[in-house]
Amino acid sequence: MTFFNTITTALAVTGLCAGIASAETRITYKSAKAGSSYYQMGVELAEAMKVGTDGAVIVTIEESQGSVQNVMEARARGADYVFTTPPSLVGLAQAGKAMFEGKGDPKFDEIRALFPIPSLTMHFVMSEESGVTDITGLEGKTILLGKGSFGATEGEKYIGLFGLTDKVTIADAELSNAVAALKNGQIDGFVTAGSWPAPNVIEAAASTPVTVLSLTPEQVAATKRTRLTIPAGTYAGQTEDIVTTSLPVVAYTTTQMDDDTAYALTKTFWDSKARMADTAPWWAGVDAALIATIEGKIHPGAVRYYKEAGIALTDAQM
Known part of the structure; x- marks a missing residue:
């Protein structure tokens, strides 16, 4: 209908x-x-x-x-x-x-x-193979942020905010390459911001097992952004709600x-x-x-x- x-x-x-x-x-x-x-x-x-x-x-x-x-x-x-x-x-x-x-x-x-x-909704999308289940687990991983977008700027801010500066390798690539790079193992994850469900996150979850990270209440508060919940089942393999941040x-x-x-x-x-x-x-x-x-x-x-x-x-x- x-x-x-x-x-x-x-x-x-x-x-x-x-x-x-x-x-x-x-x-x-x-x-x-x-x-x-x-x-x-x-x-x-x-x-x-x-x-x-x-x-x-x-x-x-x-x-x-x-x-x-x-x-x-x-x-x-x-x-x-x-x-x-x-x-x-x-x-x-x-x-x-x-x-x-x-x-x-x-x-x-x-x-x-x-x-x-x-709302512009933050997604931290990690390959299941990376083993990362929360944002503190990004240490030692390779992440694609993209360039010039709200998601890229916000993702960089969060990396610094949670003490991960110089502990994360930032991939030098465009966000349009994120799904292929994740599937091929060139990166451990990527950050994107957009409406949910996000088309590139749908594509990633459909092509390889992924984990979209949730933030704790304390982490959400630290970002000074609006709390947003992505319901369970929004993406393939997502069995629980995702708590993240957004920009109205x-x-x-x-x-x-x-x-x-x-x-x-x-x-x-x-x-x-x-x-x-x-x-x-x-x-x-x-x-x-x-x-x-x-x-x-x-x-x-x-x-x-x-x-x-x-x-x-x-x-x-x-």
């Missing part, structure tokens, strides 16, 4: 779209590089919006080079702009800090959240978007989420609890939906 042929919200379409000013509202959705899981999520969202609003909302997917670019473009885009980024980057942009230092703009203060999407990711727009459009996008997302999960399991990892990870303000149109749905928001979010 797919969401293409199971439209349980059809009766709500008229009321959902009545407040949208034009017969057809066009939205530009900017998320990630073509070919990435987050780009594919955008494609799925676009289809869900078209079906869920009976064609009243049409979403065009635009390729992105990353979250920083997405935030930066909020300065110049119009009312039809929706983009994805971790909430922490919005806070940095509004404060003019880190990668936004010297690039501040009053437009950043107009950024407003709509709804969460699958949220779909944003700006105050230029009218309230009715923001309401329609938010309501259609939540109404469509279960059907999207039927064909793309990473949507199953999104639930109302993730709304608590949204730092800063939520768009008034989305706030209207959350109030109707009985979902609690903080004063800071409204």
Whole structure:
């Protein structure tokens, strides 16, 4: 069963779209590089919006080079702009800090959240042959981190955080080579971050016995990231839940978007989420609890939906 042929919200379409000013509202959705899981999520969202609003909302997917670019473009885009980024980057942009230092703009203060999407989830994937069952066992092993990605940066941070610097050999290879290198015994494991279930982890687990490492509560706390549980059975051979860390990711727009459009996008997302999960399991990892990870303000149109749905928001979010 797919969401293409199971439209349980059809009766709500008229009321959902009545407040949208034009017969057809066009939205530009900017998320990630073509070919990435987050780009594919955008494609799925676009289809869900078209079906869920009976064609009243049409979403065009635009390729992105990353979250920083997405935030930066909020300065110049119009009312039809929706983009994805971790909430922490919005806070940095509004404060003019880190990668936004010297690039501040009053437009950043107009950024407003709509709804969460699958989080960037850390996976430490080890071959069963390596014998590693927890992160402290990485000592003396060869690990592939990749280059330039959140997973690579975060993986390097954790290696230092847990006293493994200079005790782990970092393979000089691209993450795209990780599964083959693991299968051939060239590496003992690799680190990747993305939505779960992660396609490269699925591929690795299907081709060779692997262990995806869990973190202890103390280790999770030390990372200062959000705790996340990957349910048992997500990957081949995984018999227990995996406790790991994540970086929340949220779909944003700006105050230029009218309230009715923001309401329609938010309501259609939540109404469509279960059907999207039927064909793309990473949507199953999104639930109302993730709304608590949204730092800063939520768009008034989305706030209207959350109030109707009985979902609690903080004063800071409204």
